Amino acid sequence: MKKTSNRQTWYYAAVIVISYAVVTILLKGNLLNRQYTSLLVPIAVNIMLAVSLNLVTGFLGELTLGHAGFMSIGAYTGALISLNLGKTEVLPAPAAFALALLCGGLMAALFGFLIGVPVLRLRGDYLAIVTLAFGEIIKSVINSMEITNGARGLSKIPLYSNYTNYTVVFIIMVLTVLAITNLMNSRDGRAIMSIRDNDIAAESIGIKISHFKVKAFVFSAFFAGVAGVLYAHNVGLLKPGTFDYNKSIEILVIVVLGGMGSIRGSVIAAVILTVLPELLRGTDNLRMLLYAIVLIAMMIFNNSKIKEGLMMNRTFRKLGKKEA
Amino acid sequence: MLTSIMEQLINGLRTGSIYALIALGYTMVYGIAKMINFAHGDIIMVGAYTLYIGIALLHLPVIPAMVLTAAVCSVLGMLIEKIAYKPLRKAPPLAVLITAIGMSYFLQSVALLIFSSTPIPFKSVINLNAVQIGTVNISGITIVTLAVTTVIMICLTLFINKTKAGSAMRAVSEDRGAAELMGINVNRTISMTFAIGSALAAVAGILYICQYQSLRPTLGALPGIKAFVAAVLGGIGSVPGAMLGGIVLGLIESLSKAYISTELADAIVFGVLVIVLLVRPSGLLGKKKLVKV
Amino acid sequence: MALLEVKNLGISFGGLKAVDGFNITIEEGQLYGLIGPNGAGKTTVFNLLTGVYRPTLGTITLDGKNLVGKGPAEICKSGVGRTFQNIRLFGKMTVLDNVKTALHNRVGYSELSCFLHGPVYRKKEQEMTDQAMDILKVFDLDRDADTLASNLPYGRQRKLEIARALATNPRLLLLDEPAAGMNPNETAELMDTIRLIREKYHITILLIEHDMKLVAGICEYLTVLNFGTELASGTPAEVLNDPKVITAYLGE
CATH class of the missing domain: 1.20.5 (Single alpha-helices involved in coiled-coils or other helix-helix interfaces)
Known part of the structure; x- marks a missing residue:
């Protein structure tokens, strides 16, 4: 072994x-032409968002529909730090960006904790809906706050993480993926997956369900927050409307297409689903239709006799084993 | 002051009864199929567009156009169930929920492709004069909305409690397997539930669009989610709960819009949901479920 | 002092008394059987002992320490392991990982190690793997270590559940119908395994069973439960010849 x-x-x-x-x-x-160059950072951001959502949805087995909310908290926190400290040259740019990343992640993690603790008492459908509600609450609160500049949003955020700094973005993305992969191959990861597979049995062998649910929430929120910081410093402007329910669904589509509980799948799907819409440029409406069909088809296929038949097939089983 | 509070309460009652109509669909489907039909809100949108097609493009009279709307939505509801949800009857709830989200997305994007995202103006088909009671002014659409929802709720309650089909529905929601053994056609009962729920959503769509007078592919999303909140608030699976939840939610929304903040009204509505779920996870009138080990 | 002492245990679900005035005393090292007709409340007793349900009445003490009011995870930590009537494995995890998950509270390392996979992680993981493989060997499951638990045949799934419960290092092991759905050969093999683990791990076992042969063959002491109350207790020979028990099982 x-x-x-x-x-x-x-x-x-x-x-x-x-x-x-x-x-x-x-x-x-x-x-690369300009169009494709501008995709590099979004690819990394989407990979991070998908992998972190996979932690809660794929590995813990709870559907959350408020992932964009955590991303927005990270994005706004990070942007406010670099606007107030970096741009005013209180701190040198690298220090300001590092602080922005850290605080963005931690602030999102804090909200993950604040939301995770009460939400624990709920499961399944209810949990999904409450996270959706929280995502919308975060959005409306940001929309009505002064420090975030309300509906007009923040602009002229220093571009610390655009494609010219792709090395930094790449490193952060790789660290995120590695951290979550490592986590899932550890005792905490096993505890999280055992809750997904059978919560009653997990409790019977001494796993504290609430403890690990909150942990998964907090870690997932942290990395979504960091992804949000990268996002903010790539596009340079933030509007609360960007981080709505549709954004959460977009991330969910990546996770579902890549396979729930498969980190490698999330990474590949994130690349495909970020590049594909660019290839089909001008057909933004078709993209939504495509997402919808992907979601439905994947779910029906995953639970159909066709898949069962393939699983019985020897060559396919071998392929499946490699995946796991 | 008193007049303004009265007017806000009546406004709340009007939006609340629309929410209640939509919430009934969520709650009935949840009771029978044990799933959240996320696409339910988008049926409202389909209803609104159908009415628009019937009246503005096919030049139908008002009543036939409404009947057409209800029929289209019922058929659509049944089709959605047959195509997307039926293959997943034995699948884990997470898979069903994701499929339903996909279905909601699907309906929105089809509408987007056909009608584009530019709002289409629509003139209300309900033209009734406002009524003045004391100093309080009640608009015609409000009166129609309240009357229609009251009649529908009475009919629905009678249907569920007094007819054979209604008791079949209750039986399936209690225990699907046992109902099947008693000779109840479960597939037909589920189809029927989707049809009734979608017809109610169509009525809600008509009332909603006569109120807001503008058509967008995403118009069903917000009332859909709020009605869902109403259903959960009242206790999902409970028909009286959905009615109560809808009205309560409408009142809260209308009062917070008027007296707290328009921007934060949505946050308050969702905040109420979170609090209710934390204090009473099964909602106001819902039954507590015991997990069997 | 007895290992497990249960006095006057009772629970009611909405007026229905599922278990009422139940007493049991199990000595250290005993192999104790809990039998009774369907719906007698046997599994409910297990759920009360392991904290899944909270009793409305009565006391449960393990080695003199109170268990009432503790949650399932805490009760597991105080030394009670269990299996389930309807198998509850972690289906999408490998056989080895199923057992390693149960070692969670016995072999530990920090969160930082979870993320970094440094030397401490490697050492402790190896330790966990070794311990888990030792337990799997007892059940002849070591050759399936890398198989997904849900892909195991039924009989081996039952064994894996026992292995997983054992990995938590319990003093008292509760087995809920371990032989359900097994053929006579498998049952005989299982009886041997149960005897073996009791000796090897010095544990006390309380089992629920329908299979009279298994019960009479390995249990030293039996309690018969009917309609939530104790009908009879004693050695297998005494209990199985008790006219009350025969009536309960076969009718008048």
Whole structure:
């Protein structure tokens, strides 16, 4: 067993190095036009959002519809810090950005905790709806606050994390994915998955359900917050309307398409679903239709006899094993 | 002051009864199929567009156009159930919920493709003069809304409690397996529930659009979510609960819009939901469920 | 002092008394059987003992310490492990991970190690794997360590559930119909395994069973439950010949 895990480490290291090299070559060689260059950071942000949502929805097994809310808290916190400290040159830019990332993540995590604790008493459908409600509450509160500049939003946020700083973005994204992958391969990760598979049995072997549910919520919110900070410093302006229910659904679509509980799937799906709409440019309405069909088709397929038949098939089972 | 409070209360009652109509659909479907039909709110939107097509494009008289609207929505509700939800009867609840969200998205994007996102103005088809009681002015649409919802609620309560089909519905919601063994056609009962729920959403759509007079593909989302909140507030699965929840929610919304803040009204509505769920997870009139080990 | 002492235990669900005035005393090292017709309240007793339900009446003490009012996770930590009548495994996790999850409170490392996978993580994970494999070997499940739990055949799923409960290092193990759905060969094998783990891990076992042969074969002491109350207690020979018990099972 030791051997396979070693090989896997090398495999992942190779994937990381190669993807970094590819991005560098594409950028330095001016092989990408403006349109595709502008996609690099959104890809990383979506990967982080999808992987962090997967932690709660795929691994803990609770559907949350307020992920965009955590992202917006991170984005606004980070943007306010760099507007007040970085842009005014109270702090040097790298320090201001680092502080923005940290505080954005922590603030989102704090809200994850504040929301996670009461929401714990609910499960399934109710939990989904309450997280949706929280997402909308966050949106309306940001919309009516002065410090966030209400509906007009924040603008002229320093572009610390646009494509010219792609190395920083890349590193943060890789660290996020690694942190969550590692977490899921640890005792806490097993505890979280055991709650998904059977909460009553998990309790019977001494797993404190509430403790791990809150933990999963907090970690997931933290990384969504960091992703929000990257988002804010890439586009330079924030509006509360960006972080609505549709954004949460968009992230959910990535997780569902990639496969719930599969980190690798989330990463691949995030890349595809960020690039694809650009390829189908001008057909924004078609994109929504596509998302809808993907959601329905994936769910029906996953629970159909066709999949069961494929699972019985030997070659497919082998493929499935590799995935796990 | 008193006049203004009275007017706000009547406004609240009007929006509340529209919420109640939509909430009934959520609650009935939840009771029977044990799922949240997220696409329910978008049936309202389909209803509104159907009415628009009937009146503005096909030049139908008002009543046939309304009947057409209700029929289209009922059929659509049944179709959605057959295509998207039926294959998932035995699937985990998370899968069903995601499918329903997908269905909601699907309806919105189809409407977007056909009608584009530009709002279409629509003139109310309900033209009744306002009534003055003392100093309080009640608009015609308010009177129609209140009258229609009251009649529908009475009919629905009678239907569920007094007819054979109604008792079949109650039986399926109590225990699907046992109902099937008693010779009840479960598939037909579920279809019927979706049809009735969607017809109620169509009525709500008509009343809603006569109030707001503008059509957008996303018009069903907000009343849909609020009505869902109402259903949960009243205790999902409970028909009187949905009625109560709808009215309570309408009143809260109208009063907070008038006396607290328009911007924060939505946050207050959702805040009420969160508090109610934390204090009474099964809602105001809902039954507590015991998990069997 | 007895390991488990239950006095006058009772619970009612909306007026229905599912368990009423139930007493049981189990000595350290005993293999105790709880039998009774369907619906007698056996599983409810288990749920009361493990904190899934909170009793309306009565006391439960383990080694003199009160268990009433504690949650399932806490009761597990005080040394009670259990299996379920309808198997409850972590289906999408491997057999090995099922057992390693149960080692959660025995082998620990910090959250930071969870994220960083440093040397402490590697050492402790290896320790957990070794311990889990030891337990799996007892049940002959070690060759399936990397299989998903839901892909195991039924009989082996039942065994894995016992293995998982054992991994929490219980002093008292509650087995809810461990032989349900097994054929006679599998049942015989299971009886051997139960005897073996009792000796190897020095634990006390309370089991619910319908299979009279299994009960009479391995239990030293029995309590018969009917309509939520104790009908008879004693050695298998005494109890199974008691006219009250025969009536309860076969009717008048």
